[in-house]
Amino acid sequence: MLQTMEISLTPFDAARIVLEHVQASGMTVECVGQHATATEAGHQTALLIFEKYYMRTSSRASLTVLLENLAGPTKAVFRGSGGGEGALFRFDWGASADFAASVVDALEPYATA
Template structure:
């Protein structure tokens, strides 16, 4: 699964879309941290960390999304984790479903 891709919209717009999908689009989704790096007042990088409860995984999962425009266009990188119980961390696909929110929400802005 590709976890890094480029989009044609500014960082803040992409971040708002993901926030709306995770937080406003679910009952248990919440943002637990957000960090921004600016240069001369211009947003250069943003990190968002989300958490959401998945019943099939039996616990809360995290989703970390990094946005930057250091190469011109907005680059998006994402990763999810925390799923499953016990030694094997089997989560019935919940972590992948959580991660899929990012490319699905930004698909129409992707630069191929």
């Protein structure tokens, strides 16, 4: 399920904070993609994609974070996924939720709603 937070930062400032916090959350975390766009009207979007190796599940989890202020205050929309064992089962022992929690930890001080 997608998680959403409304925050008091610009998307670009929030992206810097998330990037620093998530990458500091473990040695096996890597930002595998990022994209940012700004309009002349002052709207911004930032997309961050992370991967993290979890030894307890012997697999990688991904984290996708979108930060945008296109229709009002800045929103962070994010989702952890992957991290499951085997090809048939999606049970991940909490790896994806743990990964997504790092975004909440980074942005909680700036939450407005």
